Every structure is written in structure tokens, then in C-alpha cells.
Amino acid sequence: xxxxxxxxxxxxxxxxxxxxxxxxxxxxxxxxxxxxxxxxxxxxxxxxxxxxxxxxxxxxxxxxxxxxxxxxxxxxxxxxxxxxxxxxxxxxxxxxxxxxxxxxxxxxxxxxxxxxxxxxxxxxxxxxxxxxxxxxxxxxxxxxxxxxxxxxxxxxxxxxxxxxxxxxx
Numbered sequence: 001x002x003x004x005x006x007x008x009x010x011x012x013x014x015x016x017x018x019x020x021x022x023x024x025x026x027x028x029x030x031x032x033x034x035x036x037x038x039x040x041x042x043x044x045x046x047x048x049x050x051x052x053x054x055x056x057x058x059x060x061x062x063x064x065x066x067x068x069x070x071x072x073x074x075x076x077x078x079x080x081x082x083x084x085x086x087x088x089x090x091x092x093x094x095x096x097x098x099x100x101x102x103x104x105x106x107x108x109x110x111x112x113x114x115x116x117x118x119x120x121x122x123x124x125x126x127x128x129x130x131x132x133x134x135x136x137x138x139x140x141x142x143x144x145x146x147x148x149x150x151x152x153x154x155x156x157x158x159x160x161x162x163x164x165x166x167x168x169x
Contacts (some may be wrong), residue, residue: 079087
């Protein structure tokens with residue numbers, strides 16, 4: 001940044017000039033007067049310091065001192081009334097809620113995978129049970145038992161009594 005080439009005092013800071021975005025325009029006198037009325041202590045310090053050639057404002061001039069802290073913020077916004085500590089706590093709480101939600105989503109997806117695995121296993125066990133039951137029914141069915149009985153030498157008994165004859169004329 002360019003500095004002025006004035007006679008420097010011992011320990012004095014150089015003056016820095018900043019180009020404004022609108023050249024040739026000055027603040028209205030009413031706005032300057034209102035700012036001066038709002039900070040009379042800062043204005044008197046400023047005038048006292050401006051007597052020297054090399055003036056730079058300090059933090060008290062920029063912040064407005066104690067009077068500037070008690071005034072309401074000019075540009076409000078949504079979070080202007082919230083303190084930094086409360087804002088930090090809100091951010092931490094929001095991060096915790098998001099973390100819990102994401103963890104819940106992943107846990108739910110993991111449980112869904114387990115449920116699908118157990119359903120598949122249940123279906124396989126039902127199919128195996130049905131196959132074993134069909135094998136048992138085939139082995140213990142009447143046709144199989146009669147065939148084995150014949151191989152052992154058992155003979156089928158002839159029904160006793162008179163056979164019934166139907167005349168279908």
C-alpha cells in the first residue's frame with residue numbers, strides 16, 4: 001500500500017491511503033453528524049490524534065468504545081442477537097443431530113441387510129423341509145410298503161365274501 005512521504009516522527013506510524021469505490025462522493029453531512037453525536041468520546045480522541053500528521057485509528061476508535069457495545073446492531077440479520085457462545089452451542093447441537101441421524105441411517109441399512117439374509121435363510125430351510133418331507137412320504141407311502149412286503153414273501157389277502165356284481169344293461 002502506498003504511504004505518505006511526510007516527515008516521520010520517532011515511533012510514528014505511516015499514513016495509508018485507501019482508494020474509495022466511488023470517487024468524488026462524500027458522505028452526507030447528516031450521517032457524519034449522527035456518527036459524531038453517537039460517539040462523542042471517540043470523536044474527541046480522534047480530533048486530538050488528528051492534530052499530528054501520522055494518524056491511525058486504534059481499536060477503541062473503530063469499535064466505538066463502551067457506547068458502541070450498548071447500542072443495538074445496525075444490520076440485524078437472523079443471528080445478530082445471538083451470542084457467540086450460543087451460536088457455537090447451536091452449531092455443535094446441529095452437528096450432533098446430523099451425526100445421530102446419519103448413524104441411524106447406516107444402522108438401519110445394516111439391520112435391513114441382516115433381515116434380508118435371515119429371510120433368505122428361512123426360505124432355504126422351508127424348501128429343505130419340504131424336500132425332506134416329500135422324500136419321507138415317498139419312502140413311507142402305501143405303494144412302497146406293498147412292494148417291500150411282496151419282496152419279503154407276504155401275499156395280499158383275497159377279500160372274503162361274495163363279490164358284488166353289477167348288471168349294467
